[in-house]
Amino acid sequence: MNISNLLNKEHFSKEELVQLLSCEGDEKTKIFEKAAEVKAKYVGKKVYFRGLIEMSNLCRKNCLYCGIRAGNTNVHRYDLTDEEVVEAAKFAWENRYGSIAIQTGEVNTTDFVERIENLLDKINQATNHELGITLSLGEQTEETYRRWFNKGAIRYLLRIEASNRELYAKLHPNDKHHDFDARVECLKNLRKVGYQVGTGVMIGLPFQTLEHLAEDLLWMQEIDVDMVGMGPYIEHPDTPLFQHKDTLLPINERFNLALKMTALLRIIMKDINIAAPTALQAIDPLGREKAIKVGANVVMPNITPGAYRNDYKLYENKPCIDDAADDCKNCLEARIQLTGDEIGYGEQGNSKHFCQR
Ligand code: SAM
Ligand code: SF4
DSSP: OOOHHHTOOSHHHHHHHHHHOOOOOHHHHHHHHHHHHHHHTOSSSSSEEEEEEEEEOOOOOOTTOOTOOTOOSOOOOBBBOOOHHHHHHHHHHHOOOEEEEESSSOOOOHHHHHHHHHHHHHHHTTTOSEEEEEEEEEOHHHHHHHHHHHHTEEEOOOOBBSSSHHHHHHSSSTTSSOOOHHHHHEEEHHHEEEEEEEEEEEEEETTTTTHHHHHHHHHHHHHOOSSEEEEEEEOTSSSSSGGGGGSSOOOOHHHHHHHHHHHHHHHHHTEEEEEEEHHHHHHHHTTTHHHHHHTTTTTBBBBBOHHHHOOSSSTOOOTTTTTTTHHHHHHHHHHHHHHHHOOOOOOOOOOHHHHOO
């Protein structure tokens, strides 16, 4: 089937998505145009900010791709104080970001669970309960998710990383801390508790095929996610997966695939929130803006205090490491204006898909 006819379909098979993911040139342009059209119609030409606070790089896990995995002894470990997190949240609020996202490695001690509860109280008090709070704190029990939800967190981001269980197994150590089914169960629990549920995958991983990526798109549709953050895999020299670097697609092709994945996701899940990931900007300084043009409607400006950013290195060449939060805000604002989209200042920008459930 030719691409224009294919793009007018309501449902896509895995084979059709593989065909679309293979498109280049004029055909790729048609996909991007369709995604922009769907975005404008279903979620509007508007971009929402989530001020990203990388609260700590302490992690109990050992995902084979991640620079802050527990086994990497070259990392200087840090943990922001509550005051530093609240200050960053206040910065977001004062600058009318509408939302924040708090991210850490995975820690699940009783102290940590309580600390987050108290921290949510402190943030809400300092910001007049006006910020939409997203958490991305890894796999936790249903009870923990409920406790944080009851303290005002409304969204949770937990990427499945790869929805194909054989591929997932190749990216994680073979032990009970890295279990595909447990991660899926967490996503179900988050939905049960009442969060806007976000997931996502990495694109351009070793061993990954276009069939895997097509499966990822269909999987996200099947579990009916409210929001997605997905981006290119970028190798880190202090990780076990680095040994496969010679098998990877060139970085510009991973970038290209990530844009096509974003566009196709917008086409098949019209009213969800899709983040333009920082990893795109690591490859192309205008990477996030390119994603906005083909369907993304959320960006996550980094508002972590500058002194710590260098220690939250998931991959090489992470952008904005040396910028203060303010610099990031100003450069981002100018860049988004260039895409023709408006910034939803002061709005939480909740997932339309979630609100219309
Ligand atoms: N620890 C939590 C978790 O794993 O869900 C949240 C923080 S974790 C650092 C956030 C995301 O970083 C992961 O979901 C993963 O997709 C991404 N990430 C880790 N290493 C990466 C790499 N080398 N390239 C691209 N993304 C990476
Ligand atoms: Fe830890 Fe998350 Fe990195 Fe895995 S991806 S090692 S859980 S920080």
